[in-house]
Amino acid sequence: MKATIIALGSELLSTTKLDKNxxxxxxxxxxxxxxxxxxxxxxxxxxxxxxxxxQLIPHTDLIITTGGLGPTTDDVTRSAVAEAxxxxxxxDPKIEExxxxxxxxxxxxxxxxxxxxxxxxxxxxxxxxxxxxxxxICIEHxxxxxxxxxxxxREVDHMIETYLNPWLKKxxxxxxxxxxxxxxxxxIACIPESEIEERILPAYKEFxxxxxxxxxxxxxxxxxxxxxxxxxxxxxxxYTMQQRLRELIxxxxxxxQADWSxxxxxxxxxxxxxxxxxxxxxxxxxxxxxxxxxxxGSSDYFLGGIVPYSNKLKTALLGIKxxxxxxxxxxxxxxxxxxxxxxxxxxxxxYGIGLTGIAGPSGGSATKPVGTIHIALAGPDDKTITxxxxxxPGNRNSIRSQAAHWALNMLRQALHIHNEVSAKTKFSHNAVxxx
Amino acid sequence: MKATIIALGSELLSTTKLDKNxxxxxxxxxxxxxxxxxxxxxxxxxxxxxxxxxQLIPHTDLIITTGGLGPTTDDVTRSAVAEAxxxxxxxDPKIEExxxxxxxxxxxxxxxxxxxxxxxxxxxxxxxxxxxxxxxICIEHxxxxxxxxxxxxREVDHMIETYLNPWLKKxxxxxxxxxxxxxxxxxIACIPESEIEERILPAYKEFxxxxxxxxxxxxxxxxxxxxxxxxxxxxxxxYTMQQRLRELIxxxxxxxQADWSxxxxxxxxxxxxxxxxxxxxxxxxxxxxxxxxxxxGSSDYFLGGIVPYSNKLKTALLGIKxxxxxxxxxxxxxxxxxxxxxxxxxxxxxYGIGLTGIAGPSGGSATKPVGTIHIALAGPDDKTITxxxxxxPGNRNSIRSQAAHWALNMLRQALHIHNEVSAKTKFSHNAVxxx
Numbered sequence: 001m002k003a004t005i006i007a008l009g010s011e012l013l014s015t016t017k018l019d020k021n022x023x024x025x026x027x028x029x030x031x032x033x034x035x036x037x038x039x040x041x042x043x044x045x046x047x048x049x050x051x052x053x054x055q056l057i058p059h060t061d062l063i064i065t066t067g068g069l070g071p072t073t074d075d076v077t078r079s080a081v082a083e084a085x086x087x088x089x090x091x092d093p094k095i096e097e098x099x100x101x102x103x104x105x106x107x108x109x110x111x112x113x114x115x116x117x118x119x120x121x122x123x124x125x126x127x128x129x130x131x132x133x134x135x136x137i138c139i140e141h142x143x144x145x146x147x148x149x150x151x152x153x154r155e156v157d158h159m160i161e162t163y164l165n166p167w168l169k170k171x172x173x174x175x176x177x178x179x180x181x182x183x184x185x186x187x188i189a190c191i192p193e194s195e196i197e198e199r200i201l202p203a204y205k206e207f208x209x210x211x212x213x214x215x216x217x218x219x220x221x222x223x224x225x226x227x228x229x230x231x232x233x234x235x236x237x238x239y240t241m242q243q244r245l246r247e248l249i250x251x252x253x254x255x256x257q258a259d260w261s262x263x264x265x266x267x268x269x270x271x272x273x274x275x276x277x278x279x280x281x282x283x284x285x286x287x288x289x290x291x292x293x294x295x296x297g298s299s300d301y302f303l304g305g306i307v308p309y310s311n312k313l314k315t316a317l318l319g320i321k322x323x324x325x326x327x328x329x330x331x332x333x334x335x336x337x338x339x340x341x342x343x344x345x346x347x348x349x350x351y352g353i354g355l356t357g358i359a360g361p362s363g364g365s366a367t368k369p370v371g372t373i374h375i376a377l378a379g380p381d382d383k384t385i386t387x388x389x390x391x392x393p394g395n396r397n398s399i400r401s402q403a404a405h406w407a408l409n410m411l412r413q414a415l416h417i418h419n420e421v422s423a424k425t426k427f428s429h430n431a432v433x434x435x
Numbered sequence: 436m437k438a439t440i441i442a443l444g445s446e447l448l449s450t451t452k453l454d455k456n457x458x459x460x461x462x463x464x465x466x467x468x469x470x471x472x473x474x475x476x477x478x479x480x481x482x483x484x485x486x487x488x489x490q491l492i493p494h495t496d497l498i499i500t501t502g503g504l505g506p507t508t509d510d511v512t513r514s515a516v517a518e519a520x521x522x523x524x525x526x527d528p529k530i531e532e533x534x535x536x537x538x539x540x541x542x543x544x545x546x547x548x549x550x551x552x553x554x555x556x557x558x559x560x561x562x563x564x565x566x567x568x569x570x571x572i573c574i575e576h577x578x579x580x581x582x583x584x585x586x587x588x589r590e591v592d593h594m595i596e597t598y599l600n601p602w603l604k605k606x607x608x609x610x611x612x613x614x615x616x617x618x619x620x621x622x623i624a625c626i627p628e629s630e631i632e633e634r635i636l637p638a639y640k641e642f643x644x645x646x647x648x649x650x651x652x653x654x655x656x657x658x659x660x661x662x663x664x665x666x667x668x669x670x671x672x673x674y675t676m677q678q679r680l681r682e683l684i685x686x687x688x689x690x691x692q693a694d695w696s697x698x699x700x701x702x703x704x705x706x707x708x709x710x711x712x713x714x715x716x717x718x719x720x721x722x723x724x725x726x727x728x729x730x731x732g733s734s735d736y737f738l739g740g741i742v743p744y745s746n747k748l749k750t751a752l753l754g755i756k757x758x759x760x761x762x763x764x765x766x767x768x769x770x771x772x773x774x775x776x777x778x779x780x781x782x783x784x785x786y787g788i789g790l791t792g793i794a795g796p797s798g799g800s801a802t803k804p805v806g807t808i809h810i811a812l813a814g815p816d817d818k819t820i821t822x823x824x825x826x827x828p829g830n831r832n833s834i835r836s837q838a839a840h841w842a843l844n845m846l847r848q849a850l851h852i853h854n855e856v857s858a859k860t861k862f863s864h865n866a867v868x869x870x
Contacts, residue, residue: 279742284728296794310739317741
């Protein structure tokens with residue numbers, strides 16, 4: 001089955017807006033193994049829409065439009081499609097009655113303008129809109145089925161769920177089952193895309209390169225895995241691929257969930273181990289604390305942070321001596337370590353992070369260029385200190401993001417190792433008790 | 436002149452990627468008054484691309500494609516367009532030589548695979564790519580001109596600048612001048628879209644509704660203004676509209692620059708008045724400090740911030756008494772004011788901000804629901820205190836963003852008023868001196 005998506009609306013041809021509804025429709029098509037052969041965006045022009053539909057019908061089994069079903073004069077989808085199919089438009093009394101009822105509920109009167117939304121293309125089926133006013137339409141013509149969906153994103157999602165998915169399920173049941181695609185992912189922090197690619201080369205060979213897509217952004221690589229076919233086969237294949245990739249990549253994988261961020265993984269480990277954290281950050285200006293506190297429940301483990309942006313506050317808040325800053329420079333290993341140790345000790349947490357660096361664009365030098373960052377992690381006991389000196393390329397914003405990201409990942413790794421060690425210790429304790 | 440944009444690449448038909456290059460191309464088209472009648476996205480399929488080009492040629496004066504000019508087998512734009520025009524593909528020895536030279540510069544050898552990028556459509560002109568390897572192509576066919584641009588965003592921008600804009604300038608000079616569109620904007624903080632709409636009603640009448648677009652997002656409204664026609668006319672109209680709208684909206688306008696954020700406007704005022712700032716924020720977790728320090732040079736006025744997330748740290752860092760927190764509750768006017776005053780006094784800044792609230796999803800009560808925020812601003816002298824109690828709807832993320840945004844705007848307004856008062860004082864001083 002071949003499909004085309006058409007997004008309708010002149011605002012989608014402007015310099016600021018993109019059609020995002022098609023992404024959700026594409027998800028539905030992929031799940032049922034339908035080939036999306038193209039996407040179109042057309043303005044509110046009846047002639048252009050009608051022409052496009054006419055041209056597509058001979059080459060497409062399924063056409064899905066979004067937008068242009070509203071009551072105003074620039075909403076021309078219904079009439080354009082009717083014109084393309086050579087059908088007439090009629091007021092559907094049932095829809096009219098439902099519209100009148102819905103408008104009464106929100107204290108509005110049915111005006112002449114709303115009647116347009118009760119128009120049905122001859123031979124079509126109305127798709128009742130439970131999230132809004134405009135009903136959708138489904139109509140068959142020759143070998144092609146056309147779905148007319150509204151443009152408001154949550155209304156589109158509702159219509160996909162309620163009408164499109166069941167239709168797809170029914171009409172792809174023969175060979176659709178064999179083509180259905182399911183996806184999962186693995187998220188990796190702070191390793192370059194090229195290095196991940198090298199590590200997973202064996203998996204490319206074992207599973208086929210087309211099933212693993214690697215997508216890198218600064219500080220994060222996501223491996224998108226997909227499998228096709230009947231349900232048990234798909235799920236088993238995804239699970240096997242995921243296990244193999246975890247084996248190849250090691251503990252740099254921090255999640256397999258789309259909605260898990262690095263701070264969520266860190267928070268999960270801290271909460272599990274009942275450990276607390278404080279932060280002292282200079283060049284990231286609060287970004288580290290902000291990311292940690294994005295997570296609901298972070299008050300269980302994050303006691304607080306300080307942003308001693310000026311040297312005066314580094315002394316006032318952390319007791320870092322002016323002489324030490326002069327001797328080593330503020331962006332240095334000793335200062336980062338002092339920040340981590342002092343914030344941990346002064347405010348009594350298990351872990352403390354100290355972060356200092358040059359985010360630019362000014363402030364760099366030959367020995368300490370813009371992008372130089374020192375990160376230190378103190379804890380969980382008084383003696384344990386980890387320090388990383390890093391150089392991050394990019395602009396101010398990108399350097400700050402990468403620095404906060406790296407700090408979170410340093411903590412994640414420490415917690416991860418600590419987690420494994422405790423698990424082993426617990427195991428041996430049990431073993432001893434068993435004897 | 437009518438134009439169509441075609442984005443090529445199977446990844447653009449996936450569930451995660453959208454064609455963004457078309458936005459920049461649209462900007463160029465708008466500037467020269469060209470009507471964009473539609474956008475297409477097609478996968479790496481030679482037959483489908485070729486068919487689409489053939490169908491478009493009779494209806495379009497200008498077709499611009501992006502993507503599919505790389506060296507690998509899935510890059511089929513050149514051959515698809517050649518096929519659609521009934522032209523052959525030939526190796527262009529000049530391009531081949533240039534490619535060889537470019538690859539040598541980056542220590543790579545010219546492989547057979549790269550030769551593909553030296554292929555030219557018979558009758559076409561090569562567009563040298565100074566930002567990458569793949570050259571573009573411009574070719575005329577019947578009444579239609581086709582531009583083949585690469586897919587990498589910065590290469591597209593370079594080609595728009597170097598080849599497309601000059602071409603458009605030349606070919607739209609007759610009636611294009613009359614149709615050219617220029618844009619500007621006004622940015623407004625913390626006023627609902629509907630209220631702005633009411634304030635600017637007279638301007639709709641005076642200038643015509645189609646030239647003013649109002650776009651609202653949480654905490655910010657942007658008015659996009661446009662004017663069409665010959666240069667002096669356009670610029671005068673934009674200036675007049677802007678002045679009139681500023682008059683109608685008042686000092687809630689914080690900028691007319693696309694790249695000015697609220698924190699940039701605040702930073703500008705602080706730096707101008709040579710004032711310093713410290714912050715104490717609880718529920719926003721560092722977001723306020725982070726936004727302030729996004730601005731390069733913020734160390735001139737931002738001394739630092741503290742994030743006393745736990746009550747323990749509210750006492751340790753700000754000297755806020757346990758009893759006071761128990762009496763009023765942590766989310767209260769007295770605590771917000773104490774936070775603002777104490778951070779200002781302890782760390783010796785001109786202004787201090789205190790922010791406490793319930794970001795949720797848990798922690799709310801009947802009298803203090805999730806979304807309740809107290810913000811206090813202390814300074815510039817010991818007596819001046821401003822306090823706002825706000826309720827922000829939405830989820831955790833949205834509540835935090837709105838709270839930080841509101842705090843920034845409170846400070847901006849205080850600085851703005853202070854600025855005007857000083858300006859007036861200076862003026863009267865001068866007046867006195869003059870006598």
